[in-house]
Amino acid sequence: MKRFDIYRANPNDPADRPKYVSYYIDMNKCGPMFLDALIKIKDEIDPTLSFRRSCREGICGSCAMNIDGRHHLACICPINKENTEKSQISPLMFMFVLKDLVVDMSHFYAQYKSIEPYLKRKTPKTEGQREYYQSEEDRKLLDGLYECVLCACCQSTCPSYWWHPQDYLGPAVLMQAYRWVIDSRDEYTDERLEKLGGDMKLGECYQIGMCSLTCPKGLDPRRALEHLKHLYVEYKHRKEAELTTI
Numbered sequence: 001m002k003r004f005d006i007y008r009a010n011p012n013d014p015a016d017r018p019k020y021v022s023y024y025i026d027m028n029k030c031g032p033m034f035l036d037a038l039i040k041i042k043d044e045i046d047p048t049l050s051f052r053r054s055c056r057e058g059i060c061g062s063c064a065m066n067i068d069g070r071h072h073l074a075c076i077c078p079i080n081k082e083n084t085e086k087s088q089i090s091p092l093m094f095m096f097v098l099k100d101l102v103v104d105m106s107h108f109y110a111q112y113k114s115i116e117p118y119l120k121r122k123t124p125k126t127e128g129q130r131e132y133y134q135s136e137e138d139r140k141l142l143d144g145l146y147e148c149v150l151c152a153c154c155q156s157t158c159p160s161y162w163w164h165p166q167d168y169l170g171p172a173v174l175m176q177a178y179r180w181v182i183d184s185r186d187e188y189t190d191e192r193l194e195k196l197g198g199d200m201k202l203g204e205c206y207q208i209g210m211c212s213l214t215c216p217k218g219l220d221p222r223r224a225l226e227h228l229k230h231l232y233v234e235y236k237h238r239k240e241a242e243l244t245t246i
């Protein structure tokens with residue numbers, strides 16, 4: 001039997017106090033991942049337990065939570081069956097809890113929407129054109145960026161985001177901003193960079209690197225943001241040079 005201490009909270013009930021509740025599971029009758037344990041608890045022990053999940057294979061990003069002190073996607077985080085010590089499961093840090101392991105993602109999604117995460121073009125399509133091509137080299141630049149599933153693990157692990165969640169866009173959103181800035185098919189690069197200045201949107205990244213340590217998909221937001229900051233500085237210098245010439 002393995003013990004799981006799970007954070008339980010219901011902010012809608014004023015009498016409810018947040019607490020950890022212990023559940024015991026026979027690991028010989030449970031699947032290999034933490035999400036399997038949560039589903040087993042909900043199905044067989046306590047149907048009131050709330051958590052998000054959908055794909056069960058690490059591509060929807062909905063089962064992000066803190067497991068034994070680190071952020072993970074529960075569906076691809078294996079339970080160490082040799083380790084009989086208890087495991088502790090909590091919601092993502094520094095996010096408002098709606099219930100138990102379910103956090104409010106609306107602010108995160110609004111910030112993501114603000115960077116206009118889609119291809120933007122100025123050149124009209126030629127007749128019959130259905131696709132925008134790019135070279136294999138340009139396409140390769142997007143590797144390590146497009147795989148982000150927007151689980152917000154990096155976002156809620158970032159100390160800069162803890163301090164200024166209203167203004168700072170955070171590593172997940174900025175990495176997606178970078179993904180569109182360097183996409184050779186996109187024709188709004190300067191406008192995208194311009195929007196990232198001021199109000200601490202990009203400037204609050206101090207390259208702490210917690211984002212890359214925690215990413216459950218093995219991506220490197222810190223490096224992407226480092227490059228994005230360089231691109232932003234280059235853009236600003238270019239703009240200043242243009243103004244001086246005028």
Ligand code: FES
Pocket residue numbers: 052053054055056057058059060061062063064073074075076
């Ligand atoms: S359930 Fe989709 S990422 Fe875990």
